[in-house]
Amino acid sequence: MAHYVLHERKIGDGIFDDALYRSGLPHQEKVQANALAADILMPRDRVREMQRLHGDNINYLANLFWVSEQAMSIRLGVPT
Known part of the structure; x- marks a missing residue:
């Protein structure tokens, strides 16, 4: 979800397993999404x-x- 919230325009045309987990987003964008998820969960x-x-x-x-x-x-x- 964090990838979708932060980088919706870059992950494709919907929420699919491939789009979120194998999106090809640059490292920094993955780090941002992981940080947001951690802030929400913990x-x-x-x-x-x-x-x-x-x-x-x-x-x-x-x-x-x-x-x-x-x-x-x-x-x-x-x-x-």
Whole structure:
């Protein structure tokens, strides 16, 4: 969805698997879309609050926000 919101004109004439995942968008546009998705799914202030309450358990935090452990690790700046 973030690709569509940010780069609708560049991904083609509709929302298709190929258009979003293999769109050929430049690297910077992929980075922008990933950042927007992370901000929506894992707001920094909410992640920090949950981290203070529950510690640095990546598995727990990932489950809490319904994201992958890899996504949460990236959000926390922890090497995977």
